[in-house]
Amino acid sequence: xxxxxxxxxxxxxxxxxxxxxxxxxxxxxxxxxxxxxxxxxxxxxxxxxxxxxxxxxxxxxxxxxxxxxxxxxxxxxxxxxxxxxxxxxxxxxxxxxxxxxxxxxxxxxxxxxxxxxxxxxxxxxxxxxxxxxxxxxxxxxxxxxxxxxxxxxxxxx
Numbered sequence: 001x002x003x004x005x006x007x008x009x010x011x012x013x014x015x016x017x018x019x020x021x022x023x024x025x026x027x028x029x030x031x032x033x034x035x036x037x038x039x040x041x042x043x044x045x046x047x048x049x050x051x052x053x054x055x056x057x058x059x060x061x062x063x064x065x066x067x068x069x070x071x072x073x074x075x076x077x078x079x080x081x082x083x084x085x086x087x088x089x090x091x092x093x094x095x096x097x098x099x100x101x102x103x104x105x106x107x108x109x110x111x112x113x114x115x116x117x118x119x120x121x122x123x124x125x126x127x128x129x130x131x132x133x134x135x136x137x138x139x140x141x142x143x144x145x146x147x148x149x150x151x152x153x154x155x156x157x
Contacts, residue, residue: 003135007102010034010080011135014104017044017057018082018143024049028143031057031081033065033074033098040077041065057081058089062096073097082140084111084133090119093129100130104140 010032017030021044033041043060047053058081066072075097082104085093090112093101101113101120112119113131120129 003102003132006037007080007132007135010039010078011082011102011104013039013042014057014080014082015136015139015143017042017061018140021045021057022143022147028147029057029081029083031061031079033061033077033079035065035069035074035077040068054088056086056089058085059092062092062098066096075099078102080135082136083107083144084113084115085120086110087112087117087119090117093120094125094127097127098129100132102132102135104133104135105137105144106133 013032014030017032018028021030022028026045026048030044032039041061041064043057043064045057046055046060058079061079065074065077077098078100079093079098080102084103084107085101103113106115108115114133120131
């Protein structure tokens with residue numbers, strides 16, 4: 001086991017959020033924010049539902065966590081997300097002062113935590129986030145692949 005048992009538990013919770021997105025025909029990405037070993041924010045992609053390009057799982061989870069703590073500073077919090085965060089979401093995490101990012105699958109087209117960029121830990125900002133990847137990566141990739149195969153099949157019919 002490369003990660004703690006709790007890390008698997010929290011990423012599994014993020015996968016459950018991704019399944020919520022899938023059930024609503026959204027790109028299946030889920031996120032949870034953890035503070036003192038307790039989930040304080042949950043989110044899944046709701047871009048189509050809310051007609052809002054910023055309604056990514058991470059943004060929704062960060063907002064929920066900030067509301068729970070009544071504080072925009074989440075410096076003692078970790079986020080678990082099923083797909084590598086994009087530039088927008090990584091920027092929100094930097095602004096929120098998230099301590100650690102754990103993500104499942106790399107995103108070679110939009111990833112900002114190692115794939116295209118490494119904004120979270122490159123040290124150019126007033127805050128640096130530790131980044132960890134690979135927890136339940138195959139499960140996350142499988143959800144994403146099944147979603148996009150279904151979308152392609154619909155568009156070909």
